[in-house]
Amino acid sequence: xxxxxxxxxxxxxxxxxxxxxxxxxxxxxxxxxxxxxxxxxxxxxxxxxxxxxxxxxxxxxxxxxxxxxxxxxxxxxxxxxxxxxxxxxxxxxxxxxxxxxxxxxxxxxxxxxxxxxxxxxxxxxxxxxxxxxxxxxxxxxxxxxxxxxxxxxxxxxxxxxxxxxxxxxxxxxxxxxxxxxxxxxxxxxxxxxxxxxxxxxxxxxxxxxxxxxxxxxxxxxxxxxxxxxxxxxxxxxxxxxxxxxxxxxxxxxxxxxxxxxxxxxxxxxxxxxxxxxxxxxxxxxxxxxxxxxxxxxxxxxxxxxxxxxxxxxxxxxxxxxxxxxxxxxxxxxxxxxxxxxxxxxxxxxxxxxxxxxxxxxxxxxxxxxxxxxxxxxxxxxxxxxxxxxxxxxxxxxxxxxxxxxxxxxxxxxxxxxxxxxxxxxxxxxxxxxxxxxxxxxxxxxxxxxxxxxxxxxxxxxxxxxxxxxxxxxxxxxxxxxxxxxxxxxxxxxxxxxxxxxxxxxxxxxxxxxxxxxxxxxxxxxxxxxxxxxxxxxxxxxxxxxxxxxxxxxxxxxxxxxxxxxxxxxxxxxxxxxxxxxxxxxxxxxxxxxxxxxxxxxxxxxxxxxxxxxxxxxxxxxxxxxxxxxxxxxxxx
DNA sequence: TTAGGGTTAG
Numbered sequence: 001x002x003x004x005x006x007x008x009x010x011x012x013x014x015x016x017x018x019x020x021x022x023x024x025x026x027x028x029x030x031x032x033x034x035x036x037x038x039x040x041x042x043x044x045x046x047x048x049x050x051x052x053x054x055x056x057x058x059x060x061x062x063x064x065x066x067x068x069x070x071x072x073x074x075x076x077x078x079x080x081x082x083x084x085x086x087x088x089x090x091x092x093x094x095x096x097x098x099x100x101x102x103x104x105x106x107x108x109x110x111x112x113x114x115x116x117x118x119x120x121x122x123x124x125x126x127x128x129x130x131x132x133x134x135x136x137x138x139x140x141x142x143x144x145x146x147x148x149x150x151x152x153x154x155x156x157x158x159x160x161x162x163x164x165x166x167x168x169x170x171x172x173x174x175x176x177x178x179x180x181x182x183x184x185x186x187x188x189x190x191x192x193x194x195x196x197x198x199x200x201x202x203x204x205x206x207x208x209x210x211x212x213x214x215x216x217x218x219x220x221x222x223x224x225x226x227x228x229x230x231x232x233x234x235x236x237x238x239x240x241x242x243x244x245x246x247x248x249x250x251x252x253x254x255x256x257x258x259x260x261x262x263x264x265x266x267x268x269x270x271x272x273x274x275x276x277x278x279x280x281x282x283x284x285x286x287x288x289x290x291x292x293x294x295x296x297x298x299x300x301x302x303x304x305x306x307x308x309x310x311x312x313x314x315x316x317x318x319x320x321x322x323x324x325x326x327x328x329x330x331x332x333x334x335x336x337x338x339x340x341x342x343x344x345x346x347x348x349x350x351x352x353x354x355x356x357x358x359x360x361x362x363x364x365x366x367x368x369x370x371x372x373x374x375x376x377x378x379x380x381x382x383x384x385x386x387x388x389x390x391x392x393x394x395x396x397x398x399x400x401x402x403x404x405x406x407x408x409x410x411x412x413x414x415x416x417x418x419x420x421x422x423x424x425x426x427x428x429x430x431x432x433x434x435x436x437x438x439x440x441x442x443x444x445x446x447x448x449x450x451x452x453x454x455x456x457x458x459x460x461x462x463x464x465x466x467x468x469x470x471x472x473x474x475x476x477x478x479x480x481x482x483x484x485x486x487x488x489x490x491x492x493x494x495x496x497x498x499x500x501x502x503x504x505x506x507x508x509x510x511x512x513x514x515x516x517x518x519x520x521x522x523x524x525x526x527x528x529x530x531x532x533x534x535x536x537x538x539x540x541x542x543x544x545x546x547x548x549x550x551x552x553x554x555x556x557x558x559x560x561x562x563x564x565x566x567x568x569x570x571x572x573x574x575x576x577x578x579x580x581x582x583x584x585x586x587x588x589x590x591x592x593x594x595x596x597x598x599x600x601x602x603x604x605x606x607x608x609x610x611x612x613x614x615x616x617x618x619x620x621x622x623x624x625x626x627x628x629x630x631x632x633x634x635x636x
Numbered sequence: 637t638t639a640g641g642g643t644t645a646g
Contacts, residue, residue, distance in 0.1 A: 065637055105637040136638045143639095172639040204640040235641040242642090270642035277643095303643040331644045338645065369645045402646065434646075620646085 027057040034059070037066040042074045049086045061102045068106040077114040083107075084123075105133045112141030117148070132167055135159040140173035152177035166190075168199040175205035184209050188222075198227050204236040211240030231262050239271040247279035248513055264291065266298045273304040280590040280617055281508045282312040296326075303331045310339025313588060313615040313622045330361045338370035343622040344631030346378030363395050365402070372406035376413055377621060377636070384410040401429070405438050412442025417451060433462045433469075440469065444476050449485075452476040467493075471500055504592040505569035505616075509580050516572040519564065525576065532575040533566065540605035543628070548598040570599045570616060574606060577614070586613035586624075594618045594636070604628050 029051055036045035037059075045067055052059065059067075064087060071079050084107055104127050111120035124130070124138050135155065142152035156174050159166065166174070171191050178184045188206060196202050203226055210219035223237040234257045241250035254272050257264070264272070269288055276285035285308040295301050302325055309318035322328070322336050333356045340349035353371050356363060363371075368391050375384030388407055391397045404427055411420035420439055424431050436458045443452035456473035459466050470493050477486035493500075503518035516523060523529060537545070547562045565571075570591055577587030595603075595618050607614050608628030616623045624631035 061637085068637090102637045107637095109638065131637090133638045138638095140639060167638085169639040174639095176640085199639095201640045206640095208641070230640095232641050237641090239641055265641095267642045272642095274642075298642095300643045305643090307643065329643095334644050364644090366645055373645075405646075438646095 027055060029055055030057050030059060034063045034066075037063050037070060040070055040074065042067075042070045042079065045070065046075075046079060046082060049082070053086065061100070064103050065106045068103075068110050072110050072113045077116055080107075080110050080114055080116075083110075101127075101129050101131060101134070105131075105137055108134065109137045109141070112137065112144075115145075117141055117145055130162075130164070132159075132164050132170065135162075135164055136167070136170040136173060139170060139177075143173050143177035149177035149179055153183065165194075168196050168202050171196055172199070172201040172205040175202070175209040178209045178213070181213055181215065184213060184215075184218075197225075200228055200230045200233055203228070204230075204233045207233065207236040207240060211236075211244060214244070216240065216244045216246065229260075231265060231268070234260075234262055235265075235267045235271060238268060238275075242271045242275040242278065245278055247275035247277075247281065250275035251281070251284060266295050266301045269295075270301050270304045273301075273308045277304070277308045277311045279506070279508070279513055280312045280588060281511070281513065282308075282314055282588060283508055283511050285309070285312060286317075287511075299327050299329055299332070302327075303329075303335055306332060307335045307339070310335060310343070311617070313343060313586075313617055313624065315340065315343050315345065328360065330364050330367060333360050334364070334367040334370055337367060338373060341370055341374035341377060342620070344377070344624060344633070346374040346380065349374040350380075350383070363397070365397050365400060368395075368397055368399075369402050369406060372403060372410065376406055376410035377632070379414050381410060381414050381416065401432065401434070405435055408435055408438045409442070412439055413445065415442075415446050417442060417446060417448055421451070431458070433459045433466065436462075437468065437472075440472050440476075444472055444479065447476070447479055449476050449480050449482065465496070501593065503569040505573040505589050507573050507577050507587070507589050514573075514576060516569045516576065518569045518572075519567045521567065521572075523572070523576075525579070528579060529572055529575045532579050533571060536575060536578065536602075536606055536610075537566070539609040540602060543605045543609050545602060545605045548601060565596075565598050568596060568599050570595060571602060574603060574614060578606070578610060578612065581612060586615050589614070589616045591616060591618045594620065595623060600630065600634070600636075604630055 029048065033045060033048045033052060036048065067083060068080075071083055087103055087107065104123065108120045108124050111117070111123065120141055121138065124134060127134060139152050139155050139159070142148045142155060152174055156166065156170070159170075171187065175184075175187060178187060191197050191202055191206070197206075203222065206222045207219045210216075210222055219237065219240045223233070226233065234253070238250050238253050238257070241247075241253060250271065254264070254268065257268070269291055272288055273285060276282070276288065289305060292301055292305055302321070306318055306321055306325070309315070309321060318336065318339055322332070325332060333352070337349045337352050337356070340346070340352060349370065353363070353367070356367070368387065371387050372384055375381070375387065384407065388399060388403060391399060391403070407423060408420050411417070411423060417439075420442065424435060424439065436455045440452055440455040440459065443449070443455060452473060453476075456469040459469035463469070470489055474486050474489035474493065477483070477489060504515060506513050506515045514523070521530065547565050549562060549565065570589055573589045574587065577589060581587060595616055600623065603614050603616060603623065603625045605628060606612065607625035614625040616625070621632065621636060623636070
């Protein structure tokens with residue numbers, strides 16, 4: 001323990017200290033201790049505490065605060081408690097010392113950082129003096145702790161009542177606890193009133209608070225009004241756009257940031273990747289990959305990159321990255337498992353899960369959702385049951401609603417609807433709308449109109465304004481050509497102003513996103529697209545294509561039905577993709593709705609007749625079309 | 637002595 005002291009052994013140091021140094025302020029032990037508090041190692045500094053006490057010397061508050069910081073960075077909660085005990089013993093935590101406030105504030109912060117919030121609050125309550133730092137520390141601790149945001153706001157109010165004025169630290173902390181637009185507006189008002197709106201910390205928290213409440217315009221305004229700016233403010237706005245689903249907006253901001261001369265860091269790149277993931281922009285995403293190489297230790301960034309490749313349907317890149325990653329956590333493994341499963345490679349997903357069990361971290365609840373997803377989308381009913389039943393025993397993960405939902409999906413997709421219903425009734429909690437929606441989807445797939453009606457009614461009981469339930473119910477009637485029932489359902493939708501979301505597909509070309517809306521021929525290249533589409537129809541007809549008009553869910557004459565089918569958004573995107581196809585590269589399309597059966601058949605035949613790989617991502621999974629076959633095995 | 641942004645499913 002004394003190897004960190006200069007030249008002589010600790011025993012010798014101690015002896016000489018006792019003999020020669022009666023003044024505790026110039027004590028050599030103290031000098032050694034102060035050095036260790038600056039540079040560490042923490043263990044060596046902690047080891048000197050009893051000796052300091054024995055020698056009757058007292059470290060000054062600045063040194064104690066340094067030690068506390070060192071402990072937060074490199075130590076454990078018990079190290080923290082040890083320091084706290086020593087501080088109290090030596091009198092630094094007591095009221096008579098003017099400097100005690102600094103140390104107490106640091107201790108409160110330390111307990112909070114170790115997640116010991118109750119200890120932090122107890123210490124705070126006992127403090128005879130409190131300043132803005134003490135209050136801010138507690139407000140920040142509560143705002144950062146899960147589920148204690150209300151308390152953070154109550155502490156802010158109490159602080160104001162005590163006459164303590166919040167500063168930029170307080171505002172940037174409490175903004176993280178903002179859970180309603182009203183509170184946010186009030187805080188924003190106070191920030192402007194006291195003139196703190198240009199502080200970059202306050203600004204980035206403000207942007208983040210608006211974005212977290214889903215107010216993208218508010219976030220954008222807060223960003224546009226900004227006078228001073230730093231990288232984190234840019235990161236906040238880019239992250240906000242990426243999280244709100246506006247991937248194109250996020251990329252545009254990223255470009256502007258670079259134009260403004262800011263260099264991106266890991267945080268920026270992670271958000272940009274998320275934007276690419278959301279929009280399936282593989283070209284931009286791959287370009288970001290080149291910058292990620294610099295940060296090969298950043299696991300968050302690499303997980304984001306891995307997810308981007310999976311969600312862009314580029315499993316080869318994902319696979320290569322996954323094998324190269326030296327560090328992999330439960331998120332990396334879960335991402336890879338879900339990614340493979342969503343891309344129709346369930347067996348490989350389960351193999352990766354086996355590998356994870358033998359050489360990876362312990363699976364968590366999300367890993368298990370991926371595993372069950374793999375089973376349900378490959379029709380592996382027995383495997384699904386096995387994993388569901390054994391997850392608690394093998395990994396200590398108690399099945400939650402999401403896992404039950406996966407099981408309903410597994411049984412429903414496999415056509416075991418009676419078993420699915422039995423399973424729902426035997427669950428030890430009341431089925432929620434998600435479970436009923438899953439069952440409804442399965443009913444639609446297997447054309448079980450009566451059960452679908454029952455599921456839809458259960459959803460509407462729980463969520464009377466649910467559009468999805470009415471749409472799915474009406475689609476089920478339409479599938480069965482029960483036009484009277486379908487019409488009844490549509491009438492309710494019309495009366496309530498429910499509109500079916502139009503089908504949208506998009507495609508990335510030269511880092512630009514081209515959007516196609518079902519039946520909308522307003523794209524600048526529409527003429528060419530229609531020509532190309534006609535050519536493709538001729539080609540695939542030779543390969544046996546016949547329009548499957550049952551996928552048009554309105555009671556129309558069959559020529560009209562064919563017309564509607566012709567201009568489904570994914571067909572427009574396929575034609576556009578073919579016109580701009582690059583040799584050897586697949587066409588990648590993303591959709592907002594599940595792919596329809598007719599487009600699925602069309603895409604299969606185009607992949608065969610044109611010798612082109614087509615990848616379509618819908619909101620749930622991927623379809624890789626090649627040589628007339630789809631990776632989903634026509635089971636989706 | 638106190639504060640800000642980023643990853644996984646559905």
